[in-house]
Amino acid sequence: MASRDPVADLRRIAFLLERAGEATYRVRAFRSAATKVAAMDDEELAARAAEGTLSEISGIGDVTARCIAESLGGEEPVYLRRLESTEGVDLPGAAGELREALRGDCHTHSDWSDGGSPIEEMALAAVELGHEYLVLTDHSPRLTVARGLPPARLRRQLDYVARLNDQLPDGFRILTGIEVDILDDGSLDQEDALLERLDVVVGSVHSKLRDESPRMTKRMVNAIANPHLDILGHMTGRKVAAAGEGDRGHRKGHTRPPSTFDLDRVIAACVEHGKAIEINSRPDRLDPPKRMLTVAVEAGCLFSIDTDAHAPGQLDWLGFGCERAALCKVPVERVVNTWSMDRLLEWTAGHA
Ligand SMILES: [Zn+2]
Ligand SMILES: [Zn+2]
Numbered sequence: 001m002a003s004r005d006p007v008a009d010l011r012r013i014a015f016l017l018e019r020a021g022e023a024t025y026r027v028r029a030f031r032s033a034a035t036k037v038a039a040m041d042d043e044e045l046a047a048r049a050a051e052g053t054l055s056e057i058s059g060i061g062d063v064t065a066r067c068i069a070e071s072l073g074g075e076e077p078v079y080l081r082r083l084e085s086t087e088g089v090d091l092p093g094a095a096g097e098l099r100e101a102l103r104g105d106c107h108t109h110s111d112w113s114d115g116g117s118p119i120e121e122m123a124l125a126a127v128e129l130g131h132e133y134l135v136l137t138d139h140s141p142r143l144t145v146a147r148g149l150p151p152a153r154l155r156r157q158l159d160y161v162a163r164l165n166d167q168l169p170d171g172f173r174i175l176t177g178i179e180v181d182i183l184d185d186g187s188l189d190q191e192d193a194l195l196e197r198l199d200v201v202v203g204s205v206h207s208k209l210r211d212e213s214p215r216m217t218k219r220m221v222n223a224i225a226n227p228h229l230d231i232l233g234h235m236t237g238r239k240v241a242a243a244g245e246g247d248r249g250h251r252k253g254h255t256r257p258p259s260t261f262d263l264d265r266v267i268a269a270c271v272e273h274g275k276a277i278e279i280n281s282r283p284d285r286l287d288p289p290k291r292m293l294t295v296a297v298e299a300g301c302l303f304s305i306d307t308d309a310h311a312p313g314q315l316d317w318l319g320f321g322c323e324r325a326a327l328c329k330v331p332v333e334r335v336v337n338t339w340s341m342d343r344l345l346e347w348t349a350g351h352a
Contacts, residue, residue, distance in 0.1 A: 018313020024116030186222025281321030
């Protein structure tokens with residue numbers, strides 16, 4: 001039997017585990033084994049598989065060694081077959097149409113901040129999903145727990161992304177971006193000159209989430225009025241218990257109530273300044289809640305449906321956001337990531 005590509009099989013396993021909501025650290029065994037195997041020469045790999053000594057290599061364990069041996073032997077690894085058999089079905093109706101219309105993802109993280117994978121692995125997963133672009137939005141400096149990027153590191157990232165884009169397939173591009181912290185007074189946690197340079201700016205509240213409503217409202221409205229901000233990220237900051245929590249590696253009971261603010265004023269500011277409200281697809285966020293989303297739809301807001309992915313497999317969570325958007329009757333033409341890349345970039349560059 002012709003051998004399969006063990007690197008592709010290991011990465012596919014990691015992707016499916018991430019998509020199923022497994023914590024990134026649990027998936028790391030498969031990603032690091034893939035990296036190890038990719039760096040080995042074929043003969044050594046085959047010899048070790050034949051001798052049964054794959055697991056003597058650091059970074060390859062018993063489970064990953066078995067997968068590699070099965071791949072090389074030309075059969076789909078049992079581990080992978082089991083995961084593929086739980087493969088999701090297509091989304092029905094309006095949710096499916098929305099998903100079909102999405103051309104990219106405007107909120108994603110790499111291991112430059114608190115994501116689990118290198119930028120190139122995120123990009124390759126996005127290419128496989130059929131995206132035309134992926135906006136890389138690592139965190140800003142003040143969010144030190146998430147290794148937010150100080151200006152100098154962000155500049156280095158911009159150079160790095162420019163080089164990566166030269167190597168990626170035609171018809172796909174990594175767009176530059178940031179998930180910038182909305183500070184106490186509503187200012188944004190990054191140098192103006194850098195925010196100006198970025199393709200897309202997502203602004204989110206990550207601190208003082210319990211600010212009193214008038215304070216929080218002012219803070220959010222100030223940020224929305226800032227011409228650099230394009231998309232308001234996970235607007236309530238709530239955390240909900242994800243399905244299967246506990247047995248999927250999530251921290252048990254890690255929930256958080258939504259922040260309080262004047263919803264009408266925040267939405268009016270988004271409409272006035274032409275900014276988009278993010279429909280965050282993460283199962284542990286589901287932000288904004290449906291009630292708020294419906295108000296925003298009626299007010300005429302723009303939206304972006306994003307994953308806030310911290311690992312490649314999570315890039316396939318867009319369907320969750322599409323389901324919620326469809327339930328709340330979000331019109332396709334008001335979702336900025338259904339637009340062509342040119343139109344998207346014209347929009348992000350055009351706020352006065
Ligand atoms: Zn965030
Ligand atoms: Zn994020």
